Amino acid sequence: MSEINFRIVARVIGILLxxxxxFMLLPLSVAIYYNESDIYAFLLTIGITAxxxxxxxxxxxxxxxxMGKREGFLIVSTSWIFFSLxxxxxxxxxxxxxxxxxxxxxxxxxxxxxxxxxxxxxESLPHGILFWRSLMQWLGGMGIILFTLxxxxxxxxxxxxxxxxxxxxxITHDKLRPRIxxxxxxxxxxxxxITVLLIVLLVLGPMNFxxxxxxxxxxxxxxxxxTKQNSIAxxxxxxxxxxxxxxxxxxxxxxxxxxxxxxxxxxxxxxxxETKWFLFVVLLATAAIAAGLFISGQIYGNAEKTIRTALxxxxxxxxxxxxxxxxxxxxxxxxxxxIFCVMFFGACAGSTSGGAKTIRMVxxxxxxxxxxxxxxxxxxxxxxxxxxRVISYDLVSxxxxxxxxxxxxxxxxxxxxxxxxxSFEESFGCTLSCLSxxxxxxxxxxxxxxxxxxxxxxxxxxxFDMLIGRLELFTVLILFSPYFWKKS
Amino acid sequence: MSEINFRIVARVIGILLxxxxxFMLLPLSVAIYYNESDIYAFLLTIGITAxxxxxxxxxxxxxxxxMGKREGFLIVSTSWIFFSLxxxxxxxxxxxxxxxxxxxxxxxxxxxxxxxxxxxxxESLPHGILFWRSLMQWLGGMGIILFTLxxxxxxxxxxxxxxxxxxxxxITHDKLRPRIxxxxxxxxxxxxxITVLLIVLLVLGPMNFxxxxxxxxxxxxxxxxxTKQNSIAxxxxxxxxxxxxxxxxxxxxxxxxxxxxxxxxxxxxxxxxETKWFLFVVLLATAAIAAGLFISGQIYGNAEKTIRTALxxxxxxxxxxxxxxxxxxxxxxxxxxxIFCVMFFGACAGSTSGGAKTIRMVxxxxxxxxxxxxxxxxxxxxxxxxxxRVISYDLVSxxxxxxxxxxxxxxxxxxxxxxxxxSFEESFGCTLSCLSxxxxxxxxxxxxxxxxxxxxxxxxxxxFDMLIGRLELFTVLILFSPYFWKKS
Ligand SMILES: [K+]
Ligand SMILES: [K+]
Numbered sequence: 001m002s003e004i005n006f007r008i009v010a011r012v013i014g015i016l017l018x019x020x021x022x023f024m025l026l027p028l029s030v031a032i033y034y035n036e037s038d039i040y041a042f043l044l045t046i047g048i049t050a051x052x053x054x055x056x057x058x059x060x061x062x063x064x065x066x067m068g069k070r071e072g073f074l075i076v077s078t079s080w081i082f083f084s085l086x087x088x089x090x091x092x093x094x095x096x097x098x099x100x101x102x103x104x105x106x107x108x109x110x111x112x113x114x115x116x117x118x119x120x121x122x123e124s125l126p127h128g129i130l131f132w133r134s135l136m137q138w139l140g141g142m143g144i145i146l147f148t149l150x151x152x153x154x155x156x157x158x159x160x161x162x163x164x165x166x167x168x169x170x171i172t173h174d175k176l177r178p179r180i181x182x183x184x185x186x187x188x189x190x191x192x193x194i195t196v197l198l199i200v201l202l203v204l205g206p207m208n209f210x211x212x213x214x215x216x217x218x219x220x221x222x223x224x225x226x227t228k229q230n231s232i233a234x235x236x237x238x239x240x241x242x243x244x245x246x247x248x249x250x251x252x253x254x255x256x257x258x259x260x261x262x263x264x265x266x267x268x269x270x271x272x273x274e275t276k277w278f279l280f281v282v283l284l285a286t287a288a289i290a291a292g293l294f295i296s297g298q299i300y301g302n303a304e305k306t307i308r309t310a311l312x313x314x315x316x317x318x319x320x321x322x323x324x325x326x327x328x329x330x331x332x333x334x335x336x337x338x339i340f341c342v343m344f345f346g347a348c349a350g351s352t353s354g355g356a357k358t359i360r361m362v363x364x365x366x367x368x369x370x371x372x373x374x375x376x377x378x379x380x381x382x383x384x385x386x387x388x389r390v391i392s393y394d395l396v397s398x399x400x401x402x403x404x405x406x407x408x409x410x411x412x413x414x415x416x417x418x419x420x421x422x423s424f425e426e427s428f429g430c431t432l433s434c435l436s437x438x439x440x441x442x443x444x445x446x447x448x449x450x451x452x453x454x455x456x457x458x459x460x461x462x463x464f465d466m467l468i469g470r471l472e473l474f475t476v477l478i479l480f481s482p483y484f485w486k487k488s
Numbered sequence: 489m490s491e492i493n494f495r496i497v498a499r500v501i502g503i504l505l506x507x508x509x510x511f512m513l514l515p516l517s518v519a520i521y522y523n524e525s526d527i528y529a530f531l532l533t534i535g536i537t538a539x540x541x542x543x544x545x546x547x548x549x550x551x552x553x554x555m556g557k558r559e560g561f562l563i564v565s566t567s568w569i570f571f572s573l574x575x576x577x578x579x580x581x582x583x584x585x586x587x588x589x590x591x592x593x594x595x596x597x598x599x600x601x602x603x604x605x606x607x608x609x610x611e612s613l614p615h616g617i618l619f620w621r622s623l624m625q626w627l628g629g630m631g632i633i634l635f636t637l638x639x640x641x642x643x644x645x646x647x648x649x650x651x652x653x654x655x656x657x658x659i660t661h662d663k664l665r666p667r668i669x670x671x672x673x674x675x676x677x678x679x680x681x682i683t684v685l686l687i688v689l690l691v692l693g694p695m696n697f698x699x700x701x702x703x704x705x706x707x708x709x710x711x712x713x714x715t716k717q718n719s720i721a722x723x724x725x726x727x728x729x730x731x732x733x734x735x736x737x738x739x740x741x742x743x744x745x746x747x748x749x750x751x752x753x754x755x756x757x758x759x760x761x762e763t764k765w766f767l768f769v770v771l772l773a774t775a776a777i778a779a780g781l782f783i784s785g786q787i788y789g790n791a792e793k794t795i796r797t798a799l800x801x802x803x804x805x806x807x808x809x810x811x812x813x814x815x816x817x818x819x820x821x822x823x824x825x826x827i828f829c830v831m832f833f834g835a836c837a838g839s840t841s842g843g844a845k846t847i848r849m850v851x852x853x854x855x856x857x858x859x860x861x862x863x864x865x866x867x868x869x870x871x872x873x874x875x876x877r878v879i880s881y882d883l884v885s886x887x888x889x890x891x892x893x894x895x896x897x898x899x900x901x902x903x904x905x906x907x908x909x910x911s912f913e914e915s916f917g918c919t920l921s922c923l924s925x926x927x928x929x930x931x932x933x934x935x936x937x938x939x940x941x942x943x944x945x946x947x948x949x950x951x952f953d954m955l956i957g958r959l960e961l962f963t964v965l966i967l968f969s970p971y972f973w974k975k976s
Pocket of ligand 2: 810
């Protein structure tokens, strides 16, 4: 391998920052519209971000455009980091957050669509800042669609998840541009359409236009940032809750399938094995939690509301959105275990959701069933099939390695958090919540929906968890492998 | 496949029961020697067990001796169950335990070398009963040596662990007898020698002969039953603790390697990769826990005793022995996470220890490192090597499937326990402790070292965990697979 071409990395990051500055014109407009104190913060941030972005873009313009895998890995990982570094400036300049650790955590939580927050008085924030939090998640979701459908296949990374995206046309190895734009454009149109449709539906309910826009942005991105401290519970509206449930579930499905369904081709969606499993797990977990709530006497008003509450928490956790209508972390150990399993599970590949993803779990479950069969018939060849297609042995192994690393990261991260004084449940809960990009806290972190009280080191570990969870582990972790930096 | 030959299963179980009755003559002798109230209980149990055993052996004598894999799986799984069903009779007849759930739990915990107990006043038991508890563990350990080194390879089961036992000669597929007896005999001699040596060393310290025998039996078997409610802490002796630490670690090493080392061939042991990793993890975890104790100010008298306490708990948990010199479950979340990791890890394959086993973890770690390499060089062929030998892809996949099922069983079992009212930590702690055949409890179960307060259903689930953990999961779980019972 040749040396890493850092110049092209710097140039791409420069372009990214230019886009970030452009998108920041939106919260600036909101700030100007409401004429609030955050106008200056956005103006200054846009200025800084645009200057750094433009300089980086033009200084490295004339240099070699050769780009290989390693540059790809570097660009993807540093994209989210640089986006956060500049995206956190409005919080700091406006003074909503007074230290870099918290500001970085909040911004990384935003652009990875995690939604964990260190703020404990959301309603006091100006509209521009609130809108920026939501927009970051929406942009992060857009980035993740581009990443999983176009960049991952090229990098051959991510524990085999890319091969399930049947929609991805053959992308050539050395060039990013050719076919990506076409696929990405189609999916972004779906993404945008869902968002607009949701805004309309929310405005029809008891939500004002501003809140509707913000929640539509964070629902479609399965992000979970809210404009209210009490999240969706604030509205106490069955209509809002059902609408959000449906759109969280839609946002948990492979966007290619949603695209085809939107064009009238429902067949692909209805016959997709991953979607079926995903919905099956939603129903199963909802039944378990609803039953548990009834048995333990934790009734929410009436039967309908109790079942709705169960369905909402399962949907929000499995799609890794992280909205809340109840403090489910307080329900008891049984519910926590179910929620943990569901958070680990995640929704479908090719969506904006985090977690291990249904498809990986299904492949591993099928492979395990085959392993039992092979115990009795050692010479039998029994491949794993998804949607009638054979999944190669190599891919199964990649997926198993992915899950192993996932569990390993959970263990190491929980170990660090527990050494900082977090309880057993808090350590595992917050790690899993951040690594799977879900968002809600556990234990003390669940009471006020805020991660504020976690020590500084813990916040950096969790920020790192969000990043590697969002980028399917290997994409980031490979930067820590000696192979990556070795000249050979 | 033909029909399952239940008759040969019944005959083998009959023979096993005859042996159990024979071995019970030992606790009977102890009871007679101390002239205590448990003589009658053992006499009656021996009578019942011998009659059932002899009947089963002779009734099914004339029938077909054809034995295949499925009969093998059935025999192994039911062996431990029937051994427990008859082995629990002395507890019930003598009245030490007043219900079948608790008696079965205690006996299954014994013969699987788990050592979790529902008794909360061990010292009140007569000597015969105490000896029977220890002897059960020793016999269980003996059974497990036979199982991993001879039966597993034949059944091609257990997540690939058998292939590492380089000592196992080619055993033909259809017959149990030919080479097993030779290998097993050699290893049992090692097992017996270690036990005798340990008795001598313990008697030289402040332990009486009876306690020395009982503890030697349960140390070599990595069982963990003690004759004192406070376990090894009762003696408060540095000598006893160091002796037990050393013998727990020896009992955690592959017995084939111990055998060769005992004959003067140290080279194999010193060069063995699994042993090196095992000892490395012991040192690493001890350092982490000792450092944690010092930092958190939980000092045990002086520095030496604090480090010794850390080393003891790590050794007892990683070798899945389960003796205690401190209530480590109360140390705090950080320590619990370390202990959990160590319990999951386990010691070496081919020992009497439980858990996932070091070799499996090493293979998976190496495979993961390779997966990173393959991300950058997709066409490179980089096999996993252990002791310079290549581990086949098929085997790596088996091991990954094993670990996945392990985690799955932990999750399901913890879910059931949490639904019965156990806390989050108790549910996961007790499940892992039983599944890995370690023994100590967590949360409320750690205070008096007793599982008594767990609800009935929970005790049965944990008994089942002990059984499937002891028999490397697949051997038992395959009985629940439809493939097993299907005629084809
Ligand atoms: K989220
Ligand atoms: K044990």
